[in-house]
Amino acid sequence: MAEDRVVARLRSAGCVFAEDEAALLIKETAGPDDLERAIRRRVAGEPLEQILGWAGFCGLRLAVAPGVFVPRTRTGLLVAEAVRRCSPGDIVVDLCSGIGAVAAAVCARVGGLQAYATELDPIAADCARRNLGDRAGVLEGDLFCPLPDDLRGRVRVITANAPYVPTAEIAFMPTEARDHEDPVTLDGGPDGLDVHRRIIAEAPSWLASGGALLIETGREQVETDLVLLAAAGLAPSVITDDDIDGTVVFGRNAKNVVADRGSVPTEA
Template sequence: MPPLDPATLATPLTADRVVAALRAAGCVFAEDEARLILAAARTPDRLADLVARRVAGHPLELVVGWAEFAGLRIAVEPGVFVPRRRTEFLVEQALAHAPGASVVVDLCCGSGALGAALAAALGAVELHAADIDPAAVRCARRNVPATGHVHTGDLFEALPAQVRGRVDILAANVPYVPTGEVGLLPAEARDHEPLVALDGGTDGLDVLRRVAAEAPHWLAPGGCLLVETSERQSDAALDAFTRAGLTAHLATDDARGATVVLGVTAAAAPGR
C-alpha cells in the first residue's frame, strides 16, 4: 500500500477522509474498515496513527486490536498470528464430534481463539492452551477464560502431565505453509505474523506429523484430534493420522476454503 499523504494528517480526519484514504490505498472494503478504525480511535491523533498503519499495509485486525472469530472478539497484538475466519470450521467440526467434551486442549494456540471459542460453546470445561511463542502466550491469556490455563512450550511438552490420556478435543492450528512458499504469502501475513506460526517445513507438514504421532498418548478414549491443512496436503495429512493409529477422515467447507483432518482414538470397551 502507498504511504499516507502527510497533507491528509494535517487536517482533521473525518469519516469521509478515512474512507478515501483507505480506498486510495487499495482497501476493498474501505467503508467497513473505516467504521472499525473510527470506533477504535479515541482521539484525533490516535485516529491518524491507525489510518497511517492500515494504509502502510498492517493487517486491519492488528490495527484495531481485535479479530472476530466464532462470534467472539479476540484480542490480537503485533507479532501474533491473526485467527482466520475459515478456522471457525474446525471449531464446528470439534463440537459436532465431541459435544460433551470436558477436557479441551488448544495446541499452537496463538491468540487462543480456538480454545476461547470451544470453551464459550461447551461451557464448564477444563481448557489448556499452549504455544512456543511467549508473545502468543501473553495474548492468549487475554482471550482464554479465567478458568482456563495457558502454557509456554513446544507442543505437548508445555502441557501438565495430569492432562495425559484425558483430552476429549485436541485442536491444533499448526503452521502448514511449505518453507519455500512463505515468501508467496500476502504481505499482511508475511510481514506482520511470526514465521513460527506460518512455516510448516519442507512440505508444510512437519509440525502436523509431530502432533499426530504424539496425540494418541494424550487423547481420552474416543477423543479427537483436529488439524487444519490445505486441500493439496490432505492425503499426506490423512496418512500421518492413520500411521499414528487414529481413525481419520477429511472434512471440507468449500465456501470458506477450509480443510480439516479429524482423527479419533478407539473408544473404551463397555464397562471400563
C-alpha cells in the first residue's frame, strides 16, 4: 500500500502525526495484510505504541503490550530529577512502574544502582522485566508492599508516576488512553490524589536521611501535593518543565541530615 494512502487514512481518523505514524507502520509490519490490520487498529483509536509493541522513551525502545500504560514525554522530567539526585551504589525505588520506563531510563543514565520497580499489573510487570533485565528487580504488588523490609530507611530516591487524573475527567481523555489503557493506571479518585496520599504517607519510613520522593502530578494538584508532603515531614518543592508539560513534586527527607552528613541541609 502506498504511503500516501496510509497517511490519508490516518489523517482522516484524526492522527496528528499521520506522516510519521505511517512511516513507522510500514517499516514495522510484515507485509500488506499485517499493515492493513495495524492501520485498522490505529484508525479505531488504539495507541500506536501498543500496535508496534514498543514505545520510545528518553532515548530507549521499550516493550509495550496491549492495555498497558504508554509512557508520556512529560515523564522525562521525573527521570531527569531522579538522575540528579542519585549516584552509583544508591538504592532507588520506582513505584507504579508500569512497563518500567522510569526505572529503565534512570538506570541507563546512572550505573551501579540498586534499583527496584513495583507494579500491580502482571502484564505491565512482565514488560518491565523485559525492559529492565538485570538492572533492577521487578516486584509485583501494591506500592511499597512487595519491597524487602530491610530497605526501610535506606532508599535514596523514590519515584512515582502514579494515577493522578480525577475520576470525572477520565471521560474527556483521548481515546488512546480512555479506551485502551487500564483505568487503574489513570484514575486517581475524586481529586486525582488518592494514590499520592498513600505514597506520601508511607514514603518517609523508606527514605534515607536526605533522600527524596519524586511524584509526577498535574499543575492543578500541586498545592495539595505540597501540603501532603509537608504534613508527612518532607521538605516540599515543585519542579516544572513547560517544554514537555512536565510537573514533579519533590519531598526531601531532611531528618537527621545534619547529624549524618555534618552539614546544614540544603535543597537540591
